[in-house]
Amino acid sequence: xxxxxxxxxxxxxxxxxxxxxxxxxxxxxxMGCLPGNPVQLVQLAPFQDPMxxxxxxxxxxxxxxxxxxxxxxxxxxx
Amino acid sequence: MSKQINVxxxxxxxxxxxxxxxxxxxxNQKVGNYPGITVEKKEGICKLPRGIKAHIIDLPGTYSLNxxxxxxxxxxxxxxxxxDKDFPDVAVVVSDVENLKRNLLLFTQIKDLEIPTLLVINxxxxxxxxGISLNIDYLEKHLExxxxxxxxxxxxxxxxxxxxITNFKELPVTPCIDASKIDKDYFDNLRKAFPNxxxxxxxxxxxxxVNFGKTDxxxxxxxxxxxxxxxxxxxxxxxxxxxKRYQFIxxxxxxxxxxxxxxAKDLRTKLDRILTxxxxxxxxxxxxxxxxxxxxxxxxxxxxxxxxxxFASLSEWVKNMLPNGAFTNLLAEGxxxxxxxxxxxxxxxxxxxxxIAVLEESxxxxxxxxxxxxxxRRFGLSGKSVVPLIxxxxxxxxxxxxxxxIENWKERLITILVxxxxxxxxxxxxxxxIISLVIPEGHIFILSYxxxxxxxxxxxxxxxxxxxxxxxxxxxxxxxxxxxxxxxxNYKLPMFKNVALTVIEKTKSFVFGAGKxxxxxSIVLWFLASYGPGEQFNNAxxxxxxxxxxxxxxxxxxxxxxASHKLEYSFIGLTGRAIEPVIRPLGYDWKIGIALISSxxxxxxxxxxxxxIYSVGSDEEETIKNRMASEINPILGGPLFTxxxxxxxxxxxxxxxxxxxxxxxxxKETNSWKWPILQLVxxxxxxxxxxxxxxxxxx
Numbered sequence: 168x169x170x171x172x173x174x175x176x177x178x179x180x181x182x183x184x185x186x187x188x189x190x191x192x193x194x195x196x197x198m199g200c201l202p203g204n205p206v207q208l209v210q211l212a213p214f215q216d217p218m219x220x221x222x223x224x225x226x227x228x229x230x231x232x233x234x235x236x237x238x239x240x241x242x243x244x245x
Numbered sequence: 246m247s248k249q250i251n252v253x254x255x256x257x258x259x260x261x262x263x264x265x266x267x268x269x270x271x272x273n274q275k276v277g278n279y280p281g282i283t284v285e286k287k288e289g290i291c292k293l294p295r296g297i298k299a300h301i302i303d304l305p306g307t308y309s310l311n312x313x314x315x316x317x318x319x320x321x322x323x324x325x326x327x328x329d330k331d332f333p334d335v336a337v338v339v340s341d342v343e344n345l346k347r348n349l350l351l352f353t354q355i356k357d358l359e360i361p362t363l364l365v366i367n368x369x370x371x372x373x374x375x376g377i378s379l380n381i382d383y384l385e386k387h388l389e390x391x392x393x394x395x396x397x398x399x400x401x402x403x404x405x406x407x408x409x410i411t412n413f414k415e416l417p418v419t420p421c422i423d424a425s426k427i428d429k430d431y432f433d434n435l436r437k438a439f440p441n442x443x444x445x446x447x448x449x450x451x452x453x454x455v456n457f458g459k460t461d462x463x464x465x466x467x468x469x470x471x472x473x474x475x476x477x478x479x480x481x482x483x484x485x486x487x488x489k490r491y492q493f494i495x496x497x498x499x500x501x502x503x504x505x506x507x508x509a510k511d512l513r514t515k516l517d518r519i520l521t522x523x524x525x526x527x528x529x530x531x532x533x534x535x536x537x538x539x540x541x542x543x544x545x546x547x548x549x550x551x552x553x554x555x556f557a558s559l560s561e562w563v564k565n566m567l568p569n570g571a572f573t574n575l576l577a578e579g580x581x582x583x584x585x586x587x588x589x590x591x592x593x594x595x596x597x598x599x600x601i602a603v604l605e606e607s608x609x610x611x612x613x614x615x616x617x618x619x620x621x622r623r624f625g626l627s628g629k630s631v632v633p634l635i636x637x638x639x640x641x642x643x644x645x646x647x648x649x650x651i652e653n654w655k656e657r658l659i660t661i662l663v664x665x666x667x668x669x670x671x672x673x674x675x676x677x678x679i680i681s682l683v684i685p686e687g688h689i690f691i692l693s694y695x696x697x698x699x700x701x702x703x704x705x706x707x708x709x710x711x712x713x714x715x716x717x718x719x720x721x722x723x724x725x726x727x728x729x730x731x732x733x734x735n736y737k738l739p740m741f742k743n744v745a746l747t748v749i750e751k752t753k754s755f756v757f758g759a760g761k762x763x764x765x766x767s768i769v770l771w772f773l774a775s776y777g778p779g780e781q782f783n784n785a786x787x788x789x790x791x792x793x794x795x796x797x798x799x800x801x802x803x804x805x806x807x808a809s810h811k812l813e814y815s816f817i818g819l820t821g822r823a824i825e826p827v828i829r830p831l832g833y834d835w836k837i838g839i840a841l842i843s844s845x846x847x848x849x850x851x852x853x854x855x856x857x858i859y860s861v862g863s864d865e866e867e868t869i870k871n872r873m874a875s876e877i878n879p880i881l882g883g884p885l886f887t888x889x890x891x892x893x894x895x896x897x898x899x900x901x902x903x904x905x906x907x908x909x910x911x912x913k914e915t916n917s918w919k920w921p922i923l924q925l926v927x928x929x930x931x932x933x934x935x936x937x938x939x940x941x942x943x944x
Binding site: 186187189190191192193194195196197198199201202209210212213214216217219223224225226227228229230232233 | 308309311313343344346347350477480481483484487488491513514517521523611614615616618619620628652728729730731732733734735
C-alpha cells in the first residue's frame with residue numbers, strides 16, 4: 168500500500184506524489200501541496216489529529232482525514 | 246493632477262497587508278460594509294507625492310482568486326468589474342518575504358487580469374534573520390512588475406512604495422502565464438464564443454463557486470455554441486492551472502531568491518514545542534484566558550469607578566446650574582445617565598479587544614485552533630470555531646461573521662447557532678453591576694470572589710455553547726464534506742500601531758453603534774417614566790398628600806413618596822406592572838421588567854435603563870450602583886437585589902437571546918428566518934426556566 172500523509176510520524180519527511188483525489192480542497196493545492204514538493208510533519212495535536220505540517224516552506228494544519236488522501240513517498244531523515 | 250487614483254491592497258492572510266494599509270493611511274481610514282453583505286470594507290486616503298491622492302481599499306485576505314468564502318469573493322467581484330467605482334487603477338499585492346513562493350500565486354493571477362500590478366515584499370527586516378537574499382532586479386524583470394521591498398515594522402520603504410504607486414502608469418500589464426494552455430480546445434472554444442472578452446477573466450467567472458456573489462455565469466452558459474464542462478473537469482483544470490503557476494514561480498525564484506538555511510534562526514520550532522504541547526499548550530491557553538478576565542474585571546474597575554462618579558456629579562451639577570424645567574430634567578435624568586451608561590464600558594471593551602488583537606497579531610490564535618480542533622469536533626464544531634467563540638466574548642456579531650472561514654457548512658451552522666451563548670461585552674456591564682451588588686468582596690489567593698464569579702459566568706456561557714453544539718450535532722442531519730485547512734503563521738511581536746488602531750476602531754464602533762441605541766432608549770424611557778395617563782399620575786401630589794395628611798412626615802419624605810407614586814403610574818410603570826406577574830417568580834420587580842424588555846434592543850441597555858428609571862424622582866447625587874443597592878423589594882421587603890434575585894438575573898442574562906442585531910446577522914448568514922427564530926425562542930425559554938429554578942432554590 169502506498170504511503171499517505173496520514174502515515175507520517177512526528178519529524179518525518181516525505182515527497183508528495185499525488186493529489187488528484189477529489190477530497191483534497193483546491194485551497195490546499197494553492198498553498199503549495201503539489202506533487203514533487205517536500206513535506207514534514209511538525210507536530211501532532213492530541214489524539215494524533217489535526218496534523219501540523221510544513222509543506223514546501225508553508226506551515227499549515229489539516230485533519231488526518233484529508234491527509235489520508237494525499238499520497239507521498241517517505242524519505243529518510245538525514 | 247488632482248485626480249484621485251484607486252489602489253487595491255491584495256494579499257494572502259498573515260502577510261502584514263493591514264500593516265501596510267495602516268502605514269499608508271494612518272488615521273485617515275474608515276471601516277464600513279460592502280453593500281448588501283456583512284463583509285468589512287476598509288478604506289482610507291493616502292497622500293502621494295506631486296499632490297496626488299490615493300483612495301486605498303484593504304481587500305480581505307485570500308490565497309487565490311478562486312473564492313471559497315464570501316470574504317474572498319469580494320476580491321474577485323471587484324477585480325472582475327471594471328465599472329465598479331472602486332475598480333483599482335493599480336493593484337498592490339502584498340507578500341511576506343518568508344512565504345514569497347506561495348504569495349506569488351495570487352500575484353500571477355492578478356497579473357493575468359491585465360491590471361497594473363505592483364509587488365510589495367513585506368517583513369524585509371526578517372531577511373537576514375532567515376538567511377534570505379533577493380535579486381530584486383531579476384525578479385522585477387521576470388515578474389514584469391515593480392517591487393517595493395519594505396518593512397512596516399521598521400517603517401522602511403514606505404516612501405518608495407508611495408512613489409511606485411504614483412507612477413503606476415509605467416507598470417507593464419503583460420500576463421505572467423498563458424492559462425489557455427491547460428486545455429487548448431476548451432479555451433479556443435471560449436475565445437470563439439466571446440471574442441471581445443479577456444480569456445482569463447471568463448475562466449475565473451466560469452470557475453467561481455456558484456454559491457457566491459452575483460458574477461453572472463448564466464450569461465456565459467446561455468451562449469449556445471459554447472460547451473460547458475462538468476464540475477469535476479473544471480476542478481481538474483484548476484489543479485492544472487495551479488501546478489502551471491507554481492512551475493512559473495519556481496523558475497523565477499530559482500534565480501531571484503537564495504535561502505541559506507544555515508543562517509536561519511528558528512524561533513517557531515522552539516515556541517511551538519511549548520505552545521502546541523499536548524499538556525503545556527492547554528495550560529498556557531487557560532492561563533491566558535485567566536489573565537484576560539482578571540484584566541477585564543480588576544484592572545478596568547479604576548477608570549470605571551471614576552467615570553461613574555464623574556457622570557453622577559455632572560448630573561447633579563446640571564440640575565443645580567440650569568433653571569428647573571422639563572429640559573433640565575431630560576438632560577440630568579435622561580441624557581447624562583444614558584451617556585454615562587455607554588462611556589463606562591469603554592475601559593473593558595478596550596481591554597477585551599486589546600487582548601483579542603494581540604492574540605491574533607502574534608499568530609497564537611492559529612495554535613489555539615490547532616490544539617482545539619479535535620476536542621471541538623467531538624461537539625460538532627471545528628477548531629476554527631474557537632475564534633468565533635473567543636471573539637464572541639467581545640460581540641456575537643463580528644464573531645458570527647468570523648465563522649465564514651469554517652469550510653464545513655454543518656460545523657459552521659452549529660457555530661453560528663451557539664455563539665450567542667458566549668458572554669459578549671454587552672452582558673458584561675449587567676454582570677459587573679449585579680456581581681458588585683450581590684457577591685461579597687474578599688479574596689482567595691490573589692483572585693477576588695467577584696472576579697471568580699465573572700470567570701464562572703464566562704465558563705457557563707462557553708459550557709452552554711459547547712453542550713448545545715453537542716445536542717445540535719446529534720439532531721441536525723446535514724451531510725457536508727469535512728475539510729479543514731489552517732495556516733500556521735510565524736510568531737510575530739504584535740505591532741503597536743496595528744493593535745492600537747484595532748482597539749480604537751472597535752471601541753469607536755461600540756460607542757457610536759451601540760451608544761446611539763442606548764442613548765435613544767434612555768431618552769424614550771425618560772419620557773415614558775416622566776409622563777403618564779389618567780388621574781393617578783396627574784394628581785399624584787394631591788393623592789399622596791391626602792393619604793399622608795393624618796401622619797406627620799417631613800417634606801423630603803413626602804416628595805419622595807410623590808415621586809415614586811408618579812413613577813408607578815407613568816407609562817413605563819403601567820407597562821412594567823403589566824408584565825410583573827410573569828417575572829415575579831424569578832425575583833424581579835417591574836422596574837427590572839422594563840430593563841429586561843429594553844434589553845432586547847441591546848443587552849447593555851439594562852444598566853442605563855435602571856439608571857434612568859431610578860434617577861427619575863431622586864434628587865441626590867448617586868452612582869448607579871448605590872441607587873440599585875438601595876432599592877427595596879416591594880413584596881418581600883428587604884433589598885431588591887439579594888443573592889437569590891441577583892443570581893437569577895445573572896443566569897437569565899447568560900442564556901437569553903436578547904439581541905436583535907445578532908438575530909439579524911444570523912438571518913443574513915444562514916439565509917433563513919428559521920434559525921434566528923429557533924435561537925430566540927429556545928434560548929429565552931431556557932433562560933426563564935433556569936432563572937426560575939435558581940431563584941426558587943436560593944430565596
